Structures are given as C-alpha cells and as structure tokens.
Amino acid sequence: MQEKTNGTEDKGRADTPVVLVLPGKNGRGRMLCFTKKKVLAAVAACVACVGVLAGAAGYFGYQYYRYPVDRKGYEEYLSHKKEQEARLQNLLADNEKMLRDMSEIRTLETKLRRAVIRSSGDRDFSDSLDKAGSKDDPAGPAYLGQGGPMADIGMMDVVGAQNKNLKAQIHEQKTKMNELLSILEKRYDSGSSLPDLWPTEGGTISSYYGTRMKPMGGSGQDWHPGIDIAVDYGTPIYAAAAGTIDTAGWVSGYGRYVRIQHAHGYTTAYGHMSGIAVAPGQQVRKGEIIGFAGSTGYSTGPHLHFEVQVDGQTVDPLYMLGKAR
Numbered sequence: 001m002q003e004k005t006n007g008t009e010d011k012g013r014a015d016t017p018v019v020l021v022l023p024g025k026n027g028r029g030r031m032l033c034f035t036k037k038k039v040l041a042a043v044a045a046c047v048a049c050v051g052v053l054a055g056a057a058g059y060f061g062y063q064y065y066r067y068p069v070d071r072k073g074y075e076e077y078l079s080h081k082k083e084q085e086a087r088l089q090n091l092l093a094d095n096e097k098m099l100r101d102m103s104e105i106r107t108l109e110t111k112l113r114r115a116v117i118r119s120s121g122d123r124d125f126s127d128s129l130d131k132a133g134s135k136d137d138p139a140g141p142a143y144l145g146q147g148g149p150m151a152d153i154g155m156m157d158v159v160g161a162q163n164k165n166l167k168a169q170i171h172e173q174k175t176k177m178n179e180l181l182s183i184l185e186k187r188y189d190s191g192s193s194l195p196d197l198w199p200t201e202g203g204t205i206s207s208y209y210g211t212r213m214k215p216m217g218g219s220g221q222d223w224h225p226g227i228d229i230a231v232d233y234g235t236p237i238y239a240a241a242a243g244t245i246d247t248a249g250w251v252s253g254y255g256r257y258v259r260i261q262h263a264h265g266y267t268t269a270y271g272h273m274s275g276i277a278v279a280p281g282q283q284v285r286k287g288e289i290i291g292f293a294g295s296t297g298y299s300t301g302p303h304l305h306f307e308v309q310v311d312g313q314t315v316d317p318l319y320m321l322g323k324a325r
Helices: 002-014 036-120 123-131 155-187 316-323
Strands: 016-021 031-034 203-207 208-212 223-224 227-231 234-237 241-249 253-263 264-275 288-295 303-310 314-317
Touching: 031 036, 031 234, 036 155, 241 264, 303 316, 314 316
Parallel strands: none
Antiparallel strands: 016 031, 203 227, 208 223, 227 303, 234 288, 241 253, 253 264, 264 288, 264 303, 303 314
16 A cells, blocks of 8 residues: 555656746736646757757758868869860761761772773773772661760760771771772782882993903903892892792892792892891782892992893893883
8 A cells, every 4th residue: 555655646746737927917927837747848858959959050060061172072073074075075076087088088999999990991800890899888887877866875985886887997998908909919910020120219230231341350251140230328129020039148249139039930139238128938019128239249339230030041131121111
C-alpha cells in the first residue's frame, strides 16, 4: 500500500499546475495555468530550436568559407572547357581542309589517268587504266558522309568519325595510285630497260669510247671500253636503265664501282665514284641515284666512267644514249 501511495504522489507532483499571473488592463490580472509536463516540453522544444539554428548557422558559415574556393575551381573548369572547344573547332577546320585536299587529289588522279589514256592510243592499255579505279565507287569512303541534328553527339565523336573517314579515303587513294603506277611501269618496262639515260647531271665528255692516248703511266695508246664524263665531285650518278645491282664495291682500277644488269642482255657500269648508294641484289628504277661522282681508283680527277655492254660485249655508250635523241 505504501508503494502505491508514493507512485500516486509522484504523479500528482508531475501534474501539479504552475500558475502565472500577468498584469492586465484596469488592474485586472490575467492568469495562465501550466502543468509541469507542459513546461518541460516547452523547454525541450526551445532547446531543439536553438540546436537547429546553431546547425544551420554552422552549415551556411562553412558554405560561405568554401565559396571562394569553389568559385575559383568552377571558373578554371569553364576556362579549360573553352580551350578544349577551341581546339576541337580547329581540328574540325583542319579535317575539312584535308577533305578538300583529298577531293583535289582525286581530281588530279582522274585527270592524269585520262591524259595517259588519250596519249597511249592503245585500246587494251586504256581499258586496263580505266578499270584500275578510274571510276569512283559509290560505296567508297568518299561517299560515306552522314550527319544530322543529334543533340547527344559530342564534338570529339564528330572529330573521331571524320578522322576515320579520312584514313579510309587516304588508303583508297594510295591503292588507286599504286595500281596506276604498276600499270604504267608494266607498260613502259621495255623502254625503262634500255640504257639511254644520261647518267649524270650535265658534265663534259673528257674521254671517248675506243682507242685513246694513255691518261697516265707514260706515252702510247690504250683501249677505253666506255666514256669518261667530267663532273664536279659529289655529283649524283643515275641508273641509265631499270635493273638489278650486280656489283657494288671496290673494283681494281675502277675504284668504287657499280654494275647493273638490265633486261634484254644490257649491262651498264659506273666507276671512280666517291660514294655508293646501292647494294648487290637491289632493284633500281631508271633515273634512280646509285652513287656520287669522285676520283677513286686510277683517276686524274673527278669524273664518271660509264660503260654499256650488250650480251657481254662493250658498245659505244653514245650509241645507246643517241637512241633517246
């Protein structure tokens, strides 16, 4: 019974009203009555409000402190973005220029092909040139351009697509040009194997083919199996015809020496060079540099010794060179 009484007393204390008398008009007071529980609840609510306000003040204070740093980073981001956009625009402009250049190259290739066809007078040869890519393929990379107002496409995607198309066009054009070159080389192979190209840049014949006075070692005559062409030291030496390098190195009185085997039994030889630019077994085209003039071996000064053989027998090089004239 005693414990029950204490519990009732504690409850009674908690419910004990608190009376506040506020002065009013005409001397009449106003009385407010609160229980202890309501007072405690009001105090707790005030404390909570103070805590929320303190937290809000701290958050906004932190944001105020961080604002200059975040703004600086954002401005740097915008500046970097503008730079990237400017670079992308430059890349797009370069790509557009390359596309125009590729179009000009295709036009020149077509004109060259048509000019060769007109000048050949050979129907079969003209047909082979025409088939070797003279007509543009509608499915080729030059006709794969696409586009539209696609908002989800970035500028990098545009540049990447253009570069891919350009690479395909360049590959296609190289293939066409190689085909054209191959046909032309086959067409003129017989002419390219004839050693009728003057083997130096300019020069003067200082010794002709045949019997001559000995250039050194006393008086008398000797047989000269070629011609000597006096030129400046280091002047380029050219292959007189297309062929295969048979010898490239030092040979007795010829000094640095190159011999080329050509088709149809022709052979050419070049002596007294200061330097050699080819190696045995190498294929060379007509007019390709094979070395440089010098004065190695038995020589009195810079010149090129040039020989021509037909089926193993020397002939006058001027006879072959005269063929071109």
